[in-house]
Amino acid sequence: MISYKKYTLDNGLRVLMHEDRSTTLAAMNILYNVGSRDEDPGSTGMAHLFEHLMFGGTAQIPDYDKQLLLAGGENNAFTNTDITNYYLTLPAENIETAFWLESDRMNLIDFSQRNLDIQKSVVIEEYKQRYLNQPYGDAMLLMRPLAYRIHPYRWPAIGMDISHIHDVTLDKVREFFFTHYAPNNAILTLTGNFRTREAVRMAKKWFGRIERRNVKPVDRPAEPEQTEARSLEVEKDVPADALYKAWHTVPRAGNDFYTLDLITDLLAGGESGRLYNKLVRQKKLFSEINAYITSDIDPGIALLHGRLMKDVDIRSAEEAVLKVIDELKEKPPSSHEMEKVRNKYESSNVFANTSILNKAVNLSFFELTGNPDLINTEVDLYRKTSRSMVTEAARKYFDPASCSTLYYRSSRDQK
Amino acid sequence: MNGTPMIKPPVRPVTPGRIPEAVALKLDNGIPVFLIEAGTEDVIRIDFTFDAGQAWENRPLTASAVNRMLTEGSQNFSSSKLNRTLDFHGAFYNLYCDRDRAGILVFFLSKHVEKILELAREILFLPVFPEREFKAQMKKRLRWFLVNRDKVANIAMDQFYESVFGKEHPYGKQVVQEDFKNLSRDCLADFHVRHYTPGRLAVVISGRIHKDTVPLLNRFFGALRPQAADVTRSGYELKASEIKRVHIEKKGALQTAIRIGSPAINKLHPDYPGLKIVDVILGGYFNSRLMKNIREEKGLTYGIHSIITSALLSGFKVISTEVSKKNTPKATDEICREIELLRRVAVEKDELEVVRNYMLGEMVRMFDGPFALAESFRSVWDFGLDNSYYYRLVRKIKTIEPDEITALATTYYNIDDMYQITAG
Numbered sequence: 157m158i159s160y161k162k163y164t165l166d167n168g169l170r171v172l173m174h175e176d177r178s179t180t181l182a183a184m185n186i187l188y189n190v191g192s193r194d195e196d197p198g199s200t201g202m203a204h205l206f207e208h209l210m211f212g213g214t215a216q217i218p219d220y221d222k223q224l225l226l227a228g229g230e231n232n233a234f235t236n237t238d239i240t241n242y243y244l245t246l247p248a249e250n251i252e253t254a255f256w257l258e259s260d261r262m263n264l265i266d267f268s269q270r271n272l273d274i275q276k277s278v279v280i281e282e283y284k285q286r287y288l289n290q291p292y293g294d295a296m297l298l299m300r301p302l303a304y305r306i307h308p309y310r311w312p313a314i315g316m317d318i319s320h321i322h323d324v325t326l327d328k329v330r331e332f333f334f335t336h337y338a339p340n341n342a343i344l345t346l347t348g349n350f351r352t353r354e355a356v357r358m359a360k361k362w363f364g365r366i367e368r369r370n371v372k373p374v375d376r377p378a379e380p381e382q383t384e385a386r387s388l389e390v391e392k393d394v395p396a397d398a399l400y401k402a403w404h405t406v407p408r409a410g411n412d413f414y415t416l417d418l419i420t421d422l423l424a425g426g427e428s429g430r431l432y433n434k435l436v437r438q439k440k441l442f443s444e445i446n447a448y449i450t451s452d453i454d455p456g457i458a459l460l461h462g463r464l465m466k467d468v469d470i471r472s473a474e475e476a477v478l479k480v481i482d483e484l485k486e487k488p489p490s491s492h493e494m495e496k497v498r499n500k501y502e503s504s505n506v507f508a509n510t511s512i513l514n515k516a517v518n519l520s521f522f523e524l525t526g527n528p529d530l531i532n533t534e535v536d537l538y539r540k541t542s543r544s545m546v547t548e549a550a551r552k553y554f555d556p557a558s559c560s561t562l563y564y565r566s567s568r569d570q571k
Numbered sequence: 572m573n574g575t576p577m578i579k580p581p582v583r584p585v586t587p588g589r590i591p592e593a594v595a596l597k598l599d600n601g602i603p604v605f606l607i608e609a610g611t612e613d614v615i616r617i618d619f620t621f622d623a624g625q626a627w628e629n630r631p632l633t634a635s636a637v638n639r640m641l642t643e644g645s646q647n648f649s650s651s652k653l654n655r656t657l658d659f660h661g662a663f664y665n666l667y668c669d670r671d672r673a674g675i676l677v678f679f680l681s682k683h684v685e686k687i688l689e690l691a692r693e694i695l696f697l698p699v700f701p702e703r704e705f706k707a708q709m710k711k712r713l714r715w716f717l718v719n720r721d722k723v724a725n726i727a728m729d730q731f732y733e734s735v736f737g738k739e740h741p742y743g744k745q746v747v748q749e750d751f752k753n754l755s756r757d758c759l760a761d762f763h764v765r766h767y768t769p770g771r772l773a774v775v776i777s778g779r780i781h782k783d784t785v786p787l788l789n790r791f792f793g794a795l796r797p798q799a800a801d802v803t804r805s806g807y808e809l810k811a812s813e814i815k816r817v818h819i820e821k822k823g824a825l826q827t828a829i830r831i832g833s834p835a836i837n838k839l840h841p842d843y844p845g846l847k848i849v850d851v852i853l854g855g856y857f858n859s860r861l862m863k864n865i866r867e868e869k870g871l872t873y874g875i876h877s878i879i880t881s882a883l884l885s886g887f888k889v890i891s892t893e894v895s896k897k898n899t900p901k902a903t904d905e906i907c908r909e910i911e912l913l914r915r916v917a918v919e920k921d922e923l924e925v926v927r928n929y930m931l932g933e934m935v936r937m938f939d940g941p942f943a944l945a946e947s948f949r950s951v952w953d954f955g956l957d958n959s960y961y962y963r964l965v966r967k968i969k970t971i972e973p974d975e976i977t978a979l980a981t982t983y984y985n986i987d988d989m990y991q992i993t994a995g
């Protein structure tokens with residue numbers, strides 16, 4: 157049981173606090189409610205590039221990193237389709253340094269052309285390193301626009317194209333900051349060894365002075381229902397053929413989220429998952445196979461991908477995958493198998509809570525979805541998922557007509 | 572917000588506290604067990620670690636193949652039953668095979684301790700290496716290998732180890748595709764009999780340790796005979812290559828992976844704590860000189876890091892980065908320039924202060940929580956050291972002066988002795 161207190165400042169900043177006296181550290185997480193789904197289709201990758209710029213310093217504190225390091229801290233950040241999330245840990249006695257640093261850069265960042273140019277190059281190198289210069293690295297760059305036609309989830313957080321990053325101007329950066337970075341568009345979470353009363357006092361002192369900003373809600377087009385199967389085939393210089401499939405699912409706060417999550421666990425949760433057992437271990441069609449659902453605020457997808465063994469025909473491998481999924485539609489899993497995936501969830505949840513940083517990140521995200529209590533109550537929602545709910549959800553969501561398929565073929569002679 | 576700047580809050584000096592000592596005991600047959608009680612959740616992490624890493628194999632892939640096959644079937648459990656049972660109990664496991672040691676890490680809810688220990692005995696001491704599973708496993712691993720060999724980072728790293736340690740050295744030999752055909756299940760079973768013995772095992776347990784843990788360990792492991800293993804070890808004389816620069820061309824690569832480094836002392840050497848500090852200044856943290864110069868000033872890369880690694884037979888230090896192909900010479904020159912600077916110019920007080928505080932903060936994190944504690948325990952115990960190593964390191968971090976840093980850099984960072992490997 158994770159007990160926490162919530163306090164909202166006058167400027168709209170939500171503050172969540174969870175005391176954990178077993179550690180000498182404290183963690184601070186700041187979630188900004190802005191991700192790649194808030195971007196203009198002509199300027200994708202902006203939220204992520206902006207994350208890099210947030211470390212460029214301010215007029216008051218030109219050297220964020222150095223100041224945090226002097227207090228024994230460590231930090232990082234990530235950007236996804238929905239959020240930009242900054243986090244740090246430091247010895248608990250220096251927690252006020254975290255307030256000082258984070259409130260300062262929420263207040264105003266020092267934008268310089270030089271820093272923008274450098275961070276653009278850094279992000280372009282990141283783009284190459286992670287997506288273009290890795291075997292299969294661009295698979296999601298191909299899958300997203302296949303599954304999504306109009307919703308911004310059709311591009312990844314890194315951006316649709318390198319040219320978008322290249323073309324960002326300083327004016328755009330400034331505008332982005334003032335429309336998205338604001339106390340009333342952020343969630344601050346503290347976990348670790350501190351007193352809640354003290355934390356509230358510091359939150360008021362440091363963040364209370366920042367004025368509310370005019371955050372314009374982004375008007376995002378809803379993705380129309382997919383009624384016909386889509387497919388794409390590419391051939392590239394990779395060692396083996398790979399299969400990718402995506403089905404439309406539900407938002408993170410949707411009712412069927414837990415059932416769908418358990419379905420992907422039944423399919424691919426570890427080596428006892430059905431796909432691994434049948435298609436890797438028994439039939440030896442794939443060298444690896446995985447499936448998961450995205451945890452997106454807007455309706456997400458269930459994604460399946462596998463790499464084929466030598467001389468396996470991709471179409472027959474795909475049929476074998478579909479057969480495993482169809483079994484879920486036809487026959488409910490045994491109580492024992494259901495119990496297995498529920499237990500696995502429960503235990504991974506307990507493990508996640510062994511880290512103050514995880515607790516801080518998760519509390520922030522649950523607050524964004526509207527219900528921070530989920531950090532404690534989700535276990536029950538998984539527990540309540542029944543065998544028949546699995547069958548029903550499998551039928552409803554794993555519909556061939558709402559599926560997008562990518563054949564990622566190897567151009568090499570198979571060795 | 573009004574214009575008056577807020578006053579910077581005072582910073583307390585970062586002081587890693589006393590490190591909780593592991594409770595050491597022995598099972599009935601002498602297997603050493605270390606207990607580290609910590610944490611808020613009822614979870615346990617057990618590390619069963621054997622003297623059975625890659626350095627002990629005479630044929631490439633043997634040690635890792637044995638390790639991977641441990642969960643592929645035992646006397647009383649098929650592979651799928653083993654995995655089903657572990658999953659049913661919500662356990663996570665991680666088979667590992669490093670340069671020196673190999674074993675399994677298991678994470679589970681404390682209440683399942685009996686079941687997990689029963690399964691651990693099956694996995695570690697009663698595997699049967701079924702022929703069919705073995706063949707499938709090797710085919711599958713060959714596929715993984717081919718994908719990994721397609722990444723410039725791996726191509727450069729493998730060549731780096733070969734150049735630095737020599738083709739015949741256990742840390743230096745590269746795996747090639749043929750190696751996947753040259754193994755048999757018998758050779759795995761043989762390696763297992765010799766190396767996965769009670770005499771070569773240590774058990775490190777951390778978390779909220781269930782009260783029955785030790786009696787249960789004795790029940791499942793305490794009666795196993797510690798047979799004297801007849802172990803022969805391949806030669807491990809370090810024969811570094813004469814050729815200091817190697818480039819491996821990869822057609823169509825957008826980036827080049829750069830690896831620059833050399834063999835180094837390990838934790839047993841008295842200079843190691845000081846050298847660790849030199850390494851951090853150069854490239855061991857986010858604000859390091861290499862990061863500042865090559866990423867934050869020139870925008871040449873997404874990341875550049877330097878790391879010094881301690882292994883039993885030798886340590887090594889390596890600088891790693893990936894840059895656009897055309898920028899390779901520029902990045903390499905800048906790396907060499909930073910090394911020269913470290914040798915010639917004394918570190919400024921201000922910079923040293925940042926490094927001291929960063930490293931002390933790291934040391935607080937290294938001992939925070941049951942899992943971090945267990946890892947930190949292993950990383951000294953493996954070398955026959957104890958927590959006094961960490962206290963020495965803390966003292967060195969607090970007291971090292973700029974001239975000592977220059978002296979260490981001059982002794983250990985000589986650009987002419989360093990290997991420069993590129994792939995891309």
